[in-house]
Amino acid sequence: MSTPDRKKAFISYSSKxxxxxEALCRLLEDRGIPCWMAPRNILPGDDYGEAISKALAEVDALVLLLTENANHSTWVAKEVESGLSNDKRIIPVSLGGVKPSGKLKFYLGAIQWKSIDATQWAGLIDSGGELKETKDISEPLDQIAEIIRTITPANPWVPADNCDEPPAPNGKRRISIKLHLKLIISLAALAIVASTYLLKPNRLQTTGEGVVAASFVPPHKKTAQLKHILDLSRKGDAVAAKRLITQLSTTHSDDRLIQAVSEHLDSDRRHASQENLNNLIDLLGKRTPATTDSNQAKPRVVACIGPEAKPAGANDALAMLFRICLRSELEAGGGMQVVEREALEEVMDEMNLGSSDLADPRARNALGKLLPAGILLLGDLIESGDDALLFLRLVDTETTRIVATLKETVAPDADIRTLCAGLAARIKEKVLAEFPLEATATVSNSGKLEAPIGSFHGAILASAYTILNSTGEKLGMARIEQLGQTESTLVVDPVLSGNPETVLVRELP
Structure with a gap:
């Protein structure tokens, strides 16, 4: 039997x-909401993890059975995170007023939790030791089912061979009071949560910062929307932040600033960014003293740590927006590896180096050890009447020398992306001029040069290099013909005379 308007719900719970x-699953299925629940819906021979991942991708909502056991379950936390990554509606059901803690507190921080006194359920037990569904029980369950039912167009439900058929929606429903009185108590609490949180189609609209459906968003309105989303994320409301940025990025898929914020809030991309930084640090650590001279190029690594809001508070979200946008524009321009602040904080925490203030001189020393050939992008965003003043500076981690300073006035109606694009171009120009790639290259039999310079170091295909001999005399010019990660082939113009075996190549700005 299949019903076109039915939805599916994934039941996330602790095995304890x-x-x-099982009671919650049956209550929802009684209302025509077919549920996926492990191990019930996992076929013999199926991989447990793969089955859960597939189910989470296909359902319309994740119903979380919130208990103290769930708060301490790594598996439940992973299921909730996966549900958020798949943009699923998360519907928490608290047993006995349990509040989320640990990772679940981060994921569910926006929900206000209510407790219902158990004495409200007195008189609902019949002589057979079962709990009948009265209006007080049915209405919260019906509301939950309606939430799930109206998320998206439903798919037909076909029961698996090892699944029970859901009972007829209009049949009499009973559950054991001995095992499940606490579950029914918490469903009334969920009704309060549902009416104040889950049934709102667009939380951003409740703040007056509604998502614009048109193809163009005025710069000041876009900035306000993105600041609001980043504020939600900073305060731990990851659910609302993800939902709102998904709406914006879907409607404005060609807007680079919106897409940059969407990427920043994507947990998978953040994990990948941290992993890339770990790999970068490992590669830098393998550079021995013998290879840190002109034999091997020093990679150009820019860490986007600033700007910081001064004073902290009102402009924190705007400063964060500038950091995200500058990182995005620098990455798009090429010529350097770009590391974001959050990835650095995670790595420094893992290494017990501390990261409370990455602009602090002590933190700079730690960063200098992590990124020995790095450049720090620091700065301040200072209130100045209706405007804000943006001050940026580039600092060499090896010498702590300030190699460049930049300043911009940020008006209330400023286009943040345009400002950052201009700043990124100036930063790139200064970095390439101050930190040219340089290494010893080998002359091949074909007359081309093989140099230990690649994309890892910030090299760009077709970029130009000066060829020098051991005394610094210019021998000619070369361009990268084939770009690798750590090795590249350069073509020479004119052909080198004297048949040298090795030469020095230095990047031109």
Whole structure:
């Protein structure tokens, strides 16, 4: 039997609360909401993790059975994170007023939790030791089912061979009071949560910062929307932040600033960014003293640590927006590896180096050890009447020398992306001039040069290099013909005379 308007719900729970989860599953299926629940819906021979991942991708909502056991379950936290990554509606059901803690507190921080006194349920138990569904029980369950039912167009439900058919929607429903009274109590609490949180189609609209459906968003309105989203994220409301940025990025897929914020909030990309930084640090650590001279190029690595809002508070979200946009524009321009502040903080925490203030001189020393050939992008965003003043500076981690300073006035209606694009171009010009790639290249039999310079170092295909001999005399010019990660081939013009075996190549700005 299949019904076109039915939805699917994934039941996430701790195995220590299996009986309660089974009761919740049956209550929802009684209302025509077919549920996916492990291990019930996992076929013999199926991989457990793969089955759960597939189910999370296909369902319309994740119903979280929130208990103290769930708060301490790594598996439940992973399921909730995966649900958020798949943009699923998260519907928490608290047993006995349990509040989220640990990772679940981060994921569910926006929800206000209410407790219902158990004495409200007195008199609902019949002589057979079962709990009948009265209006007080049915209405919260019906509301939850309606939330799931109206998320998206439903898919037909076809029961698996090892699944029970859901009972007829209009049949009499009973559950054991001995095992599940606490579950029914919490459903009334969920009704309060649902009416104040889950049924709102667009939380951003409740703040007056509604998402614009048109193809163009005025710069000041876009800035306000993105600041609001970043504020939600900074305060731990990851659910609302992800939902709102998904709406914006879907409607404005060609807007680079919106897409940059969307990428910043994507947990998978953040994990990949941290992994890339770990790999970069490992590669830098393998550079021995013998290879840190002109034999091997020093990679250009820019760490986007600033700007910081001064004073902290009102402009924190705007400063964060500038950091995200500058990182995006610098990456798009090429010529350097770009590291974001959050990835550095995670790595420094892992290494017990501390990261409370990356602009602090002590933190700079630690960063100098992590990124020995790095450049720090620091700065301040200072209130100045209706405007804000943006001050940026580039600092060499090896010498702590300030190699460049930049200043911009940020008006209330400023186009942040245009400002950052201009700043990124100036930063790139200064970095390439101050930190040219330089290494010893080998002359091949074909007359081309093989140099230990690649994309890892910030090299760009077709970029030009000066060829020098051991005394610094210019021998000619070369361009990168084939760009590798750490090795590249350069073509020479004119052909080198004297048949040298090795030469020095230095990048031209």
């Amino acid at each position: 609360n299996t009986s309660d989860a």
